[in-house]
Amino acid sequence: MITTATTCPYCGVGCGVLVQHDRQMPIAVSGDRAHPANFGRLCVKGSALHETLGEHGRVLHPRVDGVETRWDDAIDAVVTRLRATIERHGAESVAGYLSGQLLTEDYYVANKLFKGFIGTPHLDTNSRLCMASAVAGHKRAFGADAVPCCYEDLEQARLLVIVGSNLAWNHPVLFQRVSEAKRRDPALKVVVIDPRMTETCEIADLFLGLRTGGDIRLFNGLLAYLSREDGLNRDFIRTHTEGFEEALAEAQRAPDTVAEIAKACGLAPTSVETFYRWFAREPRVVTLFSQGTNQSDRGTDRVNAIINCHLAGGRIGYPGAGPFSITGQPNAMGGREVGGLANQLAAHMDYHTPGALERVTRFWATPALTPRLPSAPGHKAVALIEALERGEIQALWVMATNPAVSLPDSQRVRRALERCPLVIVSEAMESADTLAYADIVLPASSWAEKDGTVTNSERRISRQRGMLPPPGEARHDWQALCEVAAGLGYGDAFDYQAPWQIFDEHARLSGFENDDTHGRRLFDISALAGLDAAGYDALAPIQWPVNARAPHGTSRLFEDARFATPNHRARLVPIVDEADTAADRDFILNTGRIRDQWHTMTRTARSTRLNRHRAEPFVELHPDDAAALKIRQDALVRLDNPRGSFLGRARLMPGQRRGELFVPIHWNHHFTTAGLASALTERRCDPISGQPASKSARVRIMALPTRWEASVLLERMPQRNRLAALGIDYWTQTPLRRCVRLQLAASVAPTREALFEALFGGEPTLWSEPSDGIHFRAAWLEAGRLRGWLRVAPAPFEFDDDWLDLRFADASLELDARRRLLAGRGLDERPQGRIICSCHQVGQRPIQCALEEGCLDIEALGQRLRCGTQCGSCIPELKRMIGQANHAREADISDAG
Ligand SMILES: Nc1nc2c(c(=O)[nH]1)N[C@H]1C(S)=C(S)[C@@H](COP(=O)(O)OP(=O)(O)OC[C@H]3O[C@@H](n4cnc5c(=O)[nH]c(N)nc54)[C@H](O)[C@@H]3O)O[C@H]1N2
Ligand SMILES: Nc1nc2c(c(=O)[nH]1)N[C@H]1C(S)=C(S)[C@@H](COP(=O)(O)OP(=O)(O)OC[C@H]3O[C@@H](n4cnc5c(=O)[nH]c(N)nc54)[C@H](O)[C@@H]3O)O[C@H]1N2
């Protein structure tokens, strides 16, 4: 057994992971105690990493026009077709669309090839959908895209303001660090600002459930309050900033009393007053923000409205203070460092940075080759799709992202991809919807196979270390890029044999002419240049800048209050008030994430455990809205707008604002009928950052009139057209270990014969039909083995799919098990209900029982059922259940009294 230290490939916390493995397969994963991001902790996704690996479901061979080919032939096809496109339509007809899930080395090579040698500026990344507003906000305020804080600041703060972030589910290890800090020091106050009451509110001392888009008014109001109530740091403003007067004047332009602001934001005045007072009085305040802030058509302004308040109070550049943008993807930060956004050039230089074009050209030149850099920025993601529609982009290379699912207005995106004459997709998993639009598919290696570096939210560079050979003909993305570069005649500039050589070049570029003479750039890791293979392999996690002045890295920026602007002053930006998202007949559609799935599910849906927390797409709405629309809990509902529709189960949530809905972003055409959040979202973007407003589309909602539901287990997903032929209105597939679970619904019940034939190819072996004529159960066996299982009823119902899943493995079913088959559960087992603790697979039902029997704290529940004792990601949900149980008890007691 070998142990390899690597980094988790999911969120931007960037946890260190220890993997135990042999030559074929990882056996177990655990948190790396020596890694400063997590100190040994892992969340539920990280601890299920080994369950998502294996060859099955991987893209193993290249395909050209749908036909499997050898790797070299596929590369030849890419080269020939790219060359033809460039000859006919020019270099600018070629584009790339990358991802914050690439390693820095992949990203660096892609940026150098597209911008430097193909000579097209049209290279953008999915970070446009994610971090672009934060990037633009940082540049406006600090003169560089720099996150001032480090994780310790979250623990050292005395006031933590969490804006538009569901930290408990999306950055769970940071949430745990904050929770522990709060336990140690109860004086640490937490404010959560989000239109929904999320699991993150578990640690909130104050929850501001503002209406979607109330953020600018709230933070402008705070700036005005700081000025009114002696909350300014006038020394800091005078010495280290500019633009304060203008920003304050703009903030004061809108009605700015606490009462008026509260009304505009849909909040109670006392809550707003409390928040403002806490912020004004507390020097150690961190404001953490994420997609609820960035993904708006005013995203950049929202970011600066937050930063303005920090600058006005001088709350930045010392322990426990600062605005903290939390990155989403594992390497969104690394992509920004190499310059992977279409408006960036390379290494924190933009097209307009004085001297940058010549500098990068000189750096990338070889004796035989001179780069030909474009002179102006390229299309940002949504504009890139529009350029595809207009036929300006004739070739697109997509790498490590699934735009058919994640870009807004997905029907249009799909049509644009269809229209593009050459789409190259580098992908690791067959379940990615975007593969359907590829002319050329290149199989990519994936985590556990890849070697390189990633940078987390606190600027910390960590090594991802490969431990397995890539399956089939899969290769590393940087290799594919270098081979294509060589084919196009640029081999001389892409002569890398290993990732450490790429990293070395990247480190050298960061320090190239980065000095007082040429102008300083904050991103500088020049002290890491010159590492050889062994040095690179041993690289310990380190925070940039890493240079001669800071050879051991830098945990916090701006401690000397010298910012990266020409005059070293930070800028306050006047922020015009946000227009009202006035409610009309339509609902506002908020979209986001769930705890156990990662994005488009290509990886996390490979773990059965992770599929059980939320097994179907859903729509969260307020119980009063549901009542008015006659929508019951768990009923199927349909969302519509002119762009598309969405089907999911209704979840009635009192923590949801009236008039607003929430849907998850994870499901897609591979897993369900119509579960694409992006089918409904708009192309509306922030004018500065180009980031789409993914959280505020308008939709109608109605109950789907279904009268028939079926749960089906079978060995593999049937062809979709078979389901359509049966008249099924809704299906969702959930991969289990040995079979697939299908949930079906229809307004008109299909005939039994048709159903049996379409799903199982014939009559069942066992069946039962209670006299009510509505319910029906059946099982298919073949030589004693379970091959299929079906249960029909008018509404969804529970059964033990875990137990049934195991039965698919029984070579010969015992008589007793056969009898239990139709009941859908083992003799001693009761359905668990929805799984709450994924690590130990503990469901709602046993937890509820334990609560009723008096296990009313986390420790007692953990002792009894083990829930919450491993990764801790379910603790917020457990606490919520404990809260509800306590509430019910109190109500009982007062009733009794
Ligand atoms: N489990 C899991 N974790 C993940 C991911 C995943 O797919 N699954 N993805 C990773 C990635 S790439 C990212 S970018 C991060 C995202 O992490 P988060 O930003 O935490 O994720 P979201 O759930 O998209 O949105 C956060 C919150 O913004 C709120 N919000 C919506 N509109 C507004 C508004 O107008 N104002 C305010 N103040 N809040 C609003 C939403 O209600 C939601 O609770 O998560 C990362 N971590
Ligand atoms: N409505 C709505 N839309 C959103 C969001 C939202 O909140 N609401 N959030 C946005 C945000 S913040 C983000 S980050 C995006 C995420 O959206 P995407 O980037 O589209 O989502 P992923 O599923 O992470 O896609 C990554 C793909 O790369 C593949 N892959 C994995 N490893 C490798 C590798 O090493 N090499 C290659 N070549 N491929 C690999 C995976 O199988 C997967 O298909 O979604 C955005 N879209």
Ligand code: SF4
């Ligand atoms: S918090 Fe979870 S998903 Fe994020 S890096 Fe750590 S283990 Fe991975």
Ligand SMILES: [Mo]
């Ligand atoms: Mo993201």
